[in-house]
Amino acid sequence: MAKNIKKLLRAKGFKVMMIGLWRDNPVFCMLLGICSGLAVTNKVENAIAMGAGVTFVLIFTALTISALRNFIPARVRIITYMIAIASFVIIVDRFLQAFYPVIREAIGPYVGLIITNCIIMGRAEAFASKNKITHSMMDGLGVGLGYSYTLVIIAIVRESLGFGTILGFRVMPDGWTNWVMMAMAPGAFFVLSIYLWITRTIAGVESKE
Amino acid sequence: MKVLKIIIFVVLLGSFFTTLLVAINHYTTPIIQKNEELKKKRSVLDVFDISYTKENLEDIFSDNIEVVQKENKEFYLSLSREVAFGIKGSGVWGPIKGIIAFNPDFESIKGITIIHQEETPGLGGRISEEEYLAKFQGKKVFPALKIVPHGKAKAENEVDAITGATMTSKAFEELINNQVGEYLALIKEN
Numbered sequence: 001m002a003k004n005i006k007k008l009l010r011a012k013g014f015k016v017m018m019i020g021l022w023r024d025n026p027v028f029c030m031l032l033g034i035c036s037g038l039a040v041t042n043k044v045e046n047a048i049a050m051g052a053g054v055t056f057v058l059i060f061t062a063l064t065i066s067a068l069r070n071f072i073p074a075r076v077r078i079i080t081y082m083i084a085i086a087s088f089v090i091i092v093d094r095f096l097q098a099f100y101p102v103i104r105e106a107i108g109p110y111v112g113l114i115i116t117n118c119i120i121m122g123r124a125e126a127f128a129s130k131n132k133i134t135h136s137m138m139d140g141l142g143v144g145l146g147y148s149y150t151l152v153i154i155a156i157v158r159e160s161l162g163f164g165t166i167l168g169f170r171v172m173p174d175g176w177t178n179w180v181m182m183a184m185a186p187g188a189f190f191v192l193s194i195y196l197w198i199t200r201t202i203a204g205v206e207s208k209e
Numbered sequence: 210m211k212v213l214k215i216i217i218f219v220v221l222l223g224s225f226f227t228t229l230l231v232a233i234n235h236y237t238t239p240i241i242q243k244n245e246e247l248k249k250k251r252s253v254l255d256v257f258d259i260s261y262t263k264e265n266l267e268d269i270f271s272d273n274i275e276v277v278q279k280e281n282k283e284f285y286l287s288l289s290r291e292v293a294f295g296i297k298g299s300g301v302w303g304p305i306k307g308i309i310a311f312n313p314d315f316e317s318i319k320g321i322t323i324i325h326q327e328e329t330p331g332l333g334g335r336i337s338e339e340e341y342l343a344k345f346q347g348k349k350v351f352p353a354l355k356i357v358p359h360g361k362a363k364a365e366n367e368v369d370a371i372t373g374a375t376m377t378s379k380a381f382e383e384l385i386n387n388q389v390g391e392y393l394a395l396i397k398e399n
Binding site for chain 1: 219
């Protein structure tokens with residue numbers, strides 16, 4: 001058992017996933033996916049739904065592109081990515097509408113905008129089009145989870161300060177005054193900047209100047 | 210030859226994903242329609258203050274509510290002759306949709322529920338909170354409903370505005386006044 005776990009930890013797929021989670025984290029290292037990160041992080045619930053949606057699309061786009069990588073004519077590769085991404089996003093949207101209508105209502109238009117999330121296109125071009133299927137899917141999973149936990153951290157700060165709750169449960173004392181600004185877009189900019197500052201310092205990312 | 214290969218590839222890819230989407234669409238459409246139907250029924254029961262559970266929602270609705278169609282407008286009548294109907298209009302950032310119910314006098318408001326709104330969270334967004342909507346109960350919409358600055362509401366057609374959300378309050382006032390007259394006139398003929 002322990003041997004198997006060790007083997008798994010040493011496997012390339014696992015390493016690929018861990019890179020997405022920390023060293024190449026899409027939000028704070030590559031600064032991709034910021035727009036949706038700002039838009040849906042006012043409640044933890046919305047952040048989880050968005051993270052799950054993006055992760056799903058990432059994994060399946062990686063699967064598709066990686067499986068087809070030897071057949072995709074170079075001149076139409078971007079269109080191929082777009083068709084795959086758009087289809088999976090529509091699937092996520094229909095799924096939410098059918099089974100989680102309340103969440104769909106809350107994050108509404110942003111689900112469709114997963115299509116324009118640069119993380120997905122970026123990973124398809126940079127990784128899935130050059131690597132084998134399992135590694136590409138692990139990369140999608142790692143980057144997706146890296147994106148999701150970043151969103152959730154930002155959402156925890158914003159929801160607790162802006163609404164006094166986390167996932168709908170009251171966490172602030174009764175006399176707490178909600179910081180309305182945290183619930184609105186400007187609050188997201190402040191939290192994201194502070195978050196970037198802290199994580200980039202810890203991760204030792206430096207701008208090459 | 211190269212061009213032909215590209216065309217074949219794109220056509221095959223397109224057909225594959227189109228088929229996939231058609232299948233998903235076919236599978237989810239009835240579920241989505243059902244969700245919308247249930248949501249409307251829940252809002253109607255809420256506005257009449259009739260309690261229900263997730264399981265008996267449909268039964269309670271069909272036992273207590275009579276749906277009347279008149280000139281393409283849908284009315285919901287309760288057993289005690291209260292009437293409700295949908296209202297919609299534009300708010301500050303997007304549409305506001307809701308259901309408004311009137312007491313049997315067809316003049317004073319029994320309740321309002323909001324089905325959809327995109328107002329500023331924490332400010333105009335409070336329009337969908339029960340505590341705020343409760344302020345409309347018993348208020349008269351004739352000659353016209355007036356939303357006045359917070360704490361100033363005295364007359365029976367005046368309601369307090371939401372502090373810090375003048376635009377939303379104004380939009381909501383207009384939305385109600387624009388539609389209730391026509392609807393109430395129609396149902397009075399009955």
